[in-house]
Amino acid sequence: MRDKYFRFVSLRLRDYKIFRGVNDFRFNCHRTIVVGKNGIGKTTIADALEHLGPSRGLGLTFKSKGHSSPYVAVITEGNCDLLKKYRSLIFVSCESAMRWAEQGREAGLKHFLKDNELKTTRCEARVIFHTIICRKPWKTELYRDLNPVIMAGGEKVCFGYSLIFALRKILKLDIPIVLDSPYGMLDQELRIGLRDFLKAQPCQQILLGHGSEFEEKEKPKYILVYAEDYSHVMEY
DSSP states (O other), X not given: OGGGBEEEEEEEEESOXXXXXXXXXXXXXXXXXEEOOTTSSHHHHHHXXXXXXXXXXXXXXXXXXXXXXXXXXXXXXXXTHHHHHTHHHHEEEHHHHHHHHHHTTTHHHHHHOOHHHHHHHHHHXXXXXXXXXXXXXXXXXXXXXXXXXXXXXXXXHHHHHHHHHHHXXXXXXBOOEEEESTTTTOOHHHHHHHHHHHHTOOSOEEEEEOGGGSOTTSOOSEEEEEETTEEEEEEO
16 A cells, blocks of 8 residues: 555765765665674664654764765655654664563554554564574574563564564555664574565665675675775675
8 A cells, every 4th residue: 555655765975974975875675785884874874764864953064165065865755754653663773673672562562553453463473583583493482472581682682573573564564674783683593584584574675784794695785985084885
C-alpha cells in the first residue's frame, strides 16, 4: 500500500560537518553498504537521513572564506510522514536494539499496536529471534520465553532486532531500515545469523559500519576516506 511505502533515493552532503566538498550517495532498493572507521561520518549520514537535511541544533561547518555554503539534500519517494511516525523502527543501532529488548518489550509494542495485535507480534518476534540465534541451538530452549534478563548482551541486541522487524511486519510497513554498526556487539555466530536474516528481508537496507563487520563477498557501495582533517566518499 502506497500510504505505508517510503524509500530513500539519494543524499548529497556539501561541506557539511566532517565532509568537505560534494559527496553523493545513491541508495539501492535493497542493500547499500557504506564502510568507514569511527569518527569519519557514518553517523553524520544517518543523522542527515533521519532529519531529511541538517539536524536541528547542530551547526554546519566549513563556512570559512573560499568554501561554498554548507548544503544537505535528501531525495525520497513515497510517504515521508512514515519517517517521523516510525523513526525508531527505521534508524537502528546495537545500542537502540538493546534498549528495545530491555525497556521496550511491552511499552514499545503497545505504543504502535492494538491489544489484539500484541500476541501475534510477540509470536513473530520469537520466530525471528530463534532464526537469528539458530547457530546456537543450545540456547533456543533457554530463550523460549524471550526474557531479556537472562540474555547475554549480544542476544539482547538480536532480541531487540527481532521485536523491531516483527513490528514492521505486523504493521505491514514497507519502509527502509538504516543500521549503524549492526554487528558491532555480536559474536561470530550471531553475526552470521543476523546477516543471513537481513539478506532475506525485502526492505530497503542502508548498512553503515566498519569494513571488518562485513563478509568479503558483501561489497560496499561507498567507502568513507579521511584525510587532512575532513572526510569524503569514494564509490567502490
